[in-house]
Structure formats: structure tokens, C-alpha cells
Amino acid sequence: MTDLSRLQVVPVRDVWKHEAYDFTQWMLQNADVLADVVGMELELTAAEHPVGGFSLDLIGREVGTGNVVIVENQLGPTDHGHLGQIMTYAGGTDPQTIVWCAPSFRDEHRAALDWLNERTDENTRFFGVEIAAVQIDDSRPAPLFRLVAQPNEWTKQVHAETSATPSTERELIYLEFWTELLRRIRDRHPDWTRSVKGAKGSWITMPFGSSIAWYSLVFTRNGPRVELYFGSSDAEENRLGFERIAACRDQIDTDFGAPVSYDPLPTKKACRIHVDRAEGGDVMDLDTHEELMDWFISTMERFRAATQRARVASESVIS
Structure with a gap:
């Protein structure tokens, strides 16, 4: 019989102790992991980017177009505070792509991202990304990201076709x-x-x-x-x-x-x-x-x- 091991989930705070010092800095250096899950070529250029009197976790751009991408991170379940921060940072950076990363999303917050994707124009995209870490036996932990909210491209296309500028x-x-x-x-x-x-x-x-x-x-x-x-x-x-x-x-x-x-x-x-x-x-x-x-x-x-x-x-x- 084949000897197989099991994939085990590692608590995210065992891998990234601190959101700003560990997870955000790791994301800055490993933008390809996020790029894979959202399906676009992106480059993260700065952490703790100032927006008025606040600090946005990550800012970058979509390669080739230069469109602004912003990322807000959490190492705990999603909450209203971070949803409000995302809106504040979006207003101060005019991004085309907004990504919210957290280990788990409340149903209400996933629904909020879906609502935003349905109500905004075709050039604005909101993503919810669940973050996790896994390992096999005593291996090094590996990131495991999963999309839980993303733009409904069909809806976006319908909006574009029925807008004032089809x-x-x-x-x-x-x-x-x-x-x-x-x-x-x-x-x-x-x-x-x-x-x-x-x-x-x-x-x-x-x-x-x-x-x-x-x-x-x-x-x-x-x-x-x-x-x-x-x-x-x-x-x-x-x-x-x-x-x-x-x-x-x-x-x-x-x-x-x-x-x-x-x-x-x-x-x-x-x-x-x-x-x-x-x-x-x-x-x-x-x-x-x-x-x-x-x-x-x-x-x-x-x-x-x-x-x-x-x-x-x-x-x-x-x-």
C-alpha cells in the first residue's frame, strides 16, 4: 500500500506573528502568490503607504496597464473596521483593484464585496482572499490562498453594455x-x-x-x-x-x-x-x-x- 501523508493546516499566527511586520512584509516580497489567486499580473511596490493620516497595508500596480492595486490585510476574522478602512484607502488612492485578505470572511463581509462588485463600474474590482498556511509532516509551511469573493465579469459586462457609454x-x-x-x-x-x-x-x-x-x-x-x-x-x-x-x-x-x-x-x-x-x-x-x-x-x-x-x-x- 502506498504510504501517503496528510496536508495539515498551520495557524496563520504560527507562521506570521505580526500583521504589519511579518505578513504584510512577506506579501510585499511574494506578490506572485497573490497574483496567482486573483489571476492578474501585479507588482506590489510599497507597504504602509500613507493615505491622509492613515497607512494602507500594500499598494502596487497591474503590470502593463499601471492600474493601481491596493491590499488590506488581517490576521483575524474580517470586521467592520477593516471594511471601512478599505473604503477610506480606495477613496485616497483611486485603485482599479481592491483586495481584502483575511483567514476567514464573515458572510456579511463577503456579501458586501459581492454588492460592491455588482454596483461599481466595469473597471473596479473587489476581491476577498482567505489566507491559510499548510504543511506535510515536518515540512516548512506553505501559503494557501483561496478566493471567496471576486468580480462577476458577466454582471460587469452587462453594466457596461447598458451604461451611457456602451x-x-x-x-x-x-x-x-x-x-x-x-x-x-x-x-x-x-x-x-x-x-x-x-x-x-x-x-x-x-x-x-x-x-x-x-x-x-x-x-x-x-x-x-x-x-x-x-x-x-x-x-x-x-x-x-x-x-x-x-x-x-x-x-x-x-x-x-x-x-x-x-x-x-x-x-x-x-x-x-x-x-x-x-x-x-x-x-x-x-x-x-x-x-x-x-x-x-x-x-x-x-x-x-x-x-x-x-x-x-x-x-x-x-x-
């Missing part, structure tokens, strides 16, 4: 195209992105491994494009990051198997390295969606491998 046909087709493309990408390359929902715009993003740059899959005026976009708020930082990767252009072109375009965009703050589809393509041509998705994935496979090798090489030079 989505256009193109926006809805973009949303459908990108969402299906992300599903296929996660099936084939689950390490590329945590995002589960597409966008209504002409592009989606995925992480590169740097806070100043990210991959973008884009429909330009001339057709589909895969690019590495250096788009931080610091133009000089973007330029230096671009030059470090572009210094490996010969190797990138060789690894990719064809010439890649390098655009420093000297009159703009951003820079990009990209590959365009020679045959063009329009998201509005529904009959071509299959071949366009195949092109995005196959091109990204080669482009990502080439630029990731260049990133590693550039970082080894710096160190």
Missing part, C-alpha cells in the same frame, strides 16, 4: 479575442502570465522580468505585433534598459530566426523591440482569428526565448 463592437471583439488567446497561452505556457481576462483595447501585456519593461501583444494599424515595451515613467531608465537588451541584437536575431526591429523612439519616453506580421491582419475579420492566435503564440514563443536569453546576458554583465 462598449463598441470592436471593443467586445477585442475582449473575446484576447480572453481566448490568454486561455490558449495558459494551456501551453502557464508560466507566461497569470491574467485570465482580456481587454477591450488593442493590446494585452505579459511580464518580462523587469519592472520597467513588459511584453505586449498588439494590433497596430498595420496588423499584429509582438513587442518588448520599455514603458516606465522614467525615460532615462527606459533608454538604458532598451540599450542593454539591444546590445544583444545579433544574438536575438539569430535566436529568433529573422531580423527583429529596434525602435529607441527618441522623441518619446518609451522604447520598443518588436516583430510585425508581414501579412497584416485585423481583429474585425472574425474568420482569421484562428490563424492570428496561432501567429501570436508561435511568434511569442520565439521572441520570448530570444529576449529572455538577452535579459539574462545583460544582467550578468551588470553584476
